[in-house]
Amino acid sequence: MNFGLTEEQQILANVAKRFLDEKATMPKVRDVMESPTGFDSDLWSAMAELGWLGLTIGEDYGGAGLGWVDLAVLLETTGRGLLPSPLVSHSLCATAISEFGSDEQKRRLLPSLADGSSIGTVALVEDGEVLGPAGVELTGIPDGEGFRLSGKKAFVQDAGVATVFVIAFRAPDGVRLGIVTAEGEGVKPHAYQTMDETKRMGDLVLDNAPIAGTDILAAEDGSTALNRLLDLGAVAVTAEMVGAMDRAHEITTQYAKDRTQFGALIGKYQGVKHPLAEIYVDIETSRSLVYYAAWCVTERPEELSVAAARAKAYAGDAFKRLGVDGVQLHGAIGFTAEYDIQLYLKRSKWAFPAFGDPDYHYERVAAELVTAGGGS
Amino acid sequence: MDFTLTKEEEEFRTEVRDFISQHLAPGARKDPTFLANWLKAVREKRWVGFSWPEEYGGGGGGLMEQVILKEEMSKAGAPPLGLCMMGLQWVGPAIIQYGTEEQKAKFLPEILDSKYQWCTGYSEPAVGSDLASLQCKGVRDGDDYVVNGQKIWTSLAAWSKWIILLVRTDFEVEDKHEGITCLLVEMDSPGVEVRPIKNMSGSSHFAEVFFDNVRVPVKNRLGDEGKGWGVTISALANERSGISEIAGLSRDLQELVELAQNTKRNGRPVIEQAAIRRRLARVGTIIEGMRLNGQRYLTKQLRGDPLSSETSVNKLHRAFLAIEMGDLALDIKGSASQYVGSSNGAGGDEFKVPSGALDWPNVVIGGGTPNIQKNIIAERILGLPKD
Numbered sequence: 001m002n003f004g005l006t007e008e009q010q011i012l013a014n015v016a017k018r019f020l021d022e023k024a025t026m027p028k029v030r031d032v033m034e035s036p037t038g039f040d041s042d043l044w045s046a047m048a049e050l051g052w053l054g055l056t057i058g059e060d061y062g063g064a065g066l067g068w069v070d071l072a073v074l075l076e077t078t079g080r081g082l083l084p085s086p087l088v089s090h091s092l093c094a095t096a097i098s099e100f101g102s103d104e105q106k107r108r109l110l111p112s113l114a115d116g117s118s119i120g121t122v123a124l125v126e127d128g129e130v131l132g133p134a135g136v137e138l139t140g141i142p143d144g145e146g147f148r149l150s151g152k153k154a155f156v157q158d159a160g161v162a163t164v165f166v167i168a169f170r171a172p173d174g175v176r177l178g179i180v181t182a183e184g185e186g187v188k189p190h191a192y193q194t195m196d197e198t199k200r201m202g203d204l205v206l207d208n209a210p211i212a213g214t215d216i217l218a219a220e221d222g223s224t225a226l227n228r229l230l231d232l233g234a235v236a237v238t239a240e241m242v243g244a245m246d247r248a249h250e251i252t253t254q255y256a257k258d259r260t261q262f263g264a265l266i267g268k269y270q271g272v273k274h275p276l277a278e279i280y281v282d283i284e285t286s287r288s289l290v291y292y293a294a295w296c297v298t299e300r301p302e303e304l305s306v307a308a309a310r311a312k313a314y315a316g317d318a319f320k321r322l323g324v325d326g327v328q329l330h331g332a333i334g335f336t337a338e339y340d341i342q343l344y345l346k347r348s349k350w351a352f353p354a355f356g357d358p359d360y361h362y363e364r365v366a367a368e369l370v371t372a373g374g375g376s
Numbered sequence: 377m378d379f380t381l382t383k384e385e386e387e388f389r390t391e392v393r394d395f396i397s398q399h400l401a402p403g404a405r406k407d408p409t410f411l412a413n414w415l416k417a418v419r420e421k422r423w424v425g426f427s428w429p430e431e432y433g434g435g436g437g438g439l440m441e442q443v444i445l446k447e448e449m450s451k452a453g454a455p456p457l458g459l460c461m462m463g464l465q466w467v468g469p470a471i472i473q474y475g476t477e478e479q480k481a482k483f484l485p486e487i488l489d490s491k492y493q494w495c496t497g498y499s500e501p502a503v504g505s506d507l508a509s510l511q512c513k514g515v516r517d518g519d520d521y522v523v524n525g526q527k528i529w530t531s532l533a534a535w536s537k538w539i540i541l542l543v544r545t546d547f548e549v550e551d552k553h554e555g556i557t558c559l560l561v562e563m564d565s566p567g568v569e570v571r572p573i574k575n576m577s578g579s580s581h582f583a584e585v586f587f588d589n590v591r592v593p594v595k596n597r598l599g600d601e602g603k604g605w606g607v608t609i610s611a612l613a614n615e616r617s618g619i620s621e622i623a624g625l626s627r628d629l630q631e632l633v634e635l636a637q638n639t640k641r642n643g644r645p646v647i648e649q650a651a652i653r654r655r656l657a658r659v660g661t662i663i664e665g666m667r668l669n670g671q672r673y674l675t676k677q678l679r680g681d682p683l684s685s686e687t688s689v690n691k692l693h694r695a696f697l698a699i700e701m702g703d704l705a706l707d708i709k710g711s712a713s714q715y716v717g718s719s720n721g722a723g724g725d726e727f728k729v730p731s732g733a734l735d736w737p738n739v740v741i742g743g744g745t746p747n748i749q750k751n752i753i754a755e756r757i758l759g760l761p762k763d
Binding site: 001002003004005006009069253256257264265267268269270272273274276277278280281284285287288289291292295299300310313314359362363364365366369370372 | 377378379380381385440443629630633637647650653654656657658660661662664665666668669671672674675676678679686689692693747749750751753754755757758759760761762763
């Protein structure tokens with residue numbers, strides 16, 4: 001039994017921290033987030049050089065061949081710095097193709113994802129935000145070996161800059177996953193302004209768009225594959241959340257050590273120090289839950305769903321509270337645009353519903369509890 | 377990161393499971409000699425004081441083995457490994473660390489053999505969370521200390537033969553953590569008086585203990601004079617990361633789920649209420665979080681890094697769960713939860729007020745209130761200024 005990082009994982013975290021300190025400082029983050037696309041190709045190239053864009057892609061396909069625990073380490077660290085990049089959606093796209101693609105598909109698609117020349121994302125959810133096969137209404141009408149797709153995917157991360165989309169659609173025989181590209185016929189991505197400018201999202205509209213038979217993934221059971229991708233999305237987002245929480249907590253704790261009121265540092269008062277202690281408990285526990293979920297991805301796939309649900313639910317509540325308390329404990333300065341703590345509040349608002357909010361995930365945990373009991 | 381066990385650990389787990397299936401067969405507990413036989417058998421296995429060094433009669437078990445043993449016993453709902461709870465948890469470890477050879481030779485075997493209970497004399501009427509301000513006085517007089525003062529909230533005092541007692545032997549010190557001395561006192565010494573305190577659930581788990589010119593031989597001092605605070609701290613630090621409680625908490629949660637399935641209110645099974653489902657799920661998630669936190673901290677220890685105050689994390693969770701799980705039982709049951717005892721018919725069943733609903737202060741307040749745990753985290757881990 002060992003619930004700690006390996007030396008290699010520790011190095012990965014340290015390299016990522018240095019990257020944030022040198023190349024993605026908060027002024028840089030603000031520049032990128034205020035740009036029209038919210039995307040910086042120099043940062044993206046630098047991330048590719050570090051091997052991050054193909055972290056979980058097999059070495060045969062140009063990747064680093066690492067696992068989801070390693071990815072969680074990376075996302076926790078990039079989450080600390082609110083690094084604006086499509087890393088989460090890109091990693092999900094790469095994992096979808098790695099897990100459900102044929103060898104031909106992997107050879108064709110993964111190398112360019114690994115070197116960053118393609119930017120990947122996933123388009124799994126639609127308006128109404130039903131997380132799962134029941135929410136897939138986008139229609140695939142058989143057309144030769146492939147389909148013609150019509151409909152709209154919603155809440156697609158990085159829709160404005162992605163070039164490769166893993167998409168869920170409804171074929172006559174059930175849910176399928178396939179791949180479309182941004183420049184494909186009838187494919188129309190739309191990016192929207194978001195409250196958290198470091199996290200861009202949008203729609204993907206498909207208007208009788210052709211998808212070739214060679215671009216269909218997971219022909220066996222699209223619903224199971226879709227559910228797994230949604231679980232992976234929850235794990236990835238939660239790993240980022242843990243990093244963001246850790247940093248927001250650090251910033252606030254430091255402020256409590258610097259700010260004097262009533263003749264004492266405010267961190268001396270229990271009204272300030274106790275919330276900070278409670279949030280520490282929340283972060284520690286979120287971290288334990290999400291790393292276990294990341295470990296389950298390959299080692300205990302049958303436990304992934306409930307492990308991911310626990311992590312996302314718990315961290316969702318925790319970050320919501322920290323987002324508000326972080327600003328509040330700063331007093332008025334906390335809600336100036338100039339102070340970074342407000343950026344973490346916005347991130348907490350983005351992360352809360354992403355891949356399912358706490359109500360949704362706790363319901364999944366409850367269903368599991370009832371089943372496990374085998375009672376009436 | 378790897379949550380699987382090594383071959384040796386798996387073998388040990390199998391050994392424990394085999395022992396359990398052999399000794400806890402269905403119906404075995406009805407035998408009047410069951411408990412005595414159980415205690416004898418686990419003692420022979422050296423699973424009583426399993427973490428203690430072998431030279432003192434313990435099992436010399438490693439951290440992982442301790443966890444496995446506790447997990448399996450807890451899952452099986454097994455009787456305790458030894459009855460002398462405080463002796464096993466902290467008095468024994470403190471004696472191992474600070475005791476004289478004579479003290480070790482006398483007390484350690486008696487603790488391992490469940491000969492009698494120990495109680496713990498720390499809190500005083502004016503001194504609760506601020507323990508270092510204690511006033512109970514010990515004055516050296518020849519080969520004895522003469523003790524005068526009062527302790528309170530002393531769990532098991534009425535049933536204990538010995539008390540581990542903190543007294544102030546020096547009132548002139550600048551730092552109040554100095555000048556405290558730890559004494560081992562026999563409860564039937566002349567001048568010791570125990571007055572049980574009835575608590576809100578109706579039991580008398582704890583008591584006041586009065587000391588009126590009680591003479592304690594110097595040979596029963598644990599550690600150096602004036603250095604009792606260090607003895608106390610090391611004893612409290614002996615508490616583990618709470619892993620052992622997980623299986624029991626999971627069982628309690630499953631009972632709550634079943635209660636919610638079997639209780640109808642507003643014409644529907646309570647388990648269908650979204651708010652109740654969310655609370656149950658959150659409790660389950662926190663139990664799992666505690667298990668995983670415990671494993672993370674255990675890994676740290678196994679790698680040779682001492683823990684600082686991380687155990688306070690799970691203590692805060694434990695306090696929350698104690699209150700929330702007691703409340704859940706009441707909230708699921710509704711007004712029927714108010715009938716005390718098993719014979720009242722409103723629920724038409726054997727429902728009793730769950731002990732947790734009113735007994736949670738034992739868990740929440742004993743060993744440091746939540747506010748104290750938060751101070752510990754804020755000051756020792758986060759480095760915030762002391763208040």
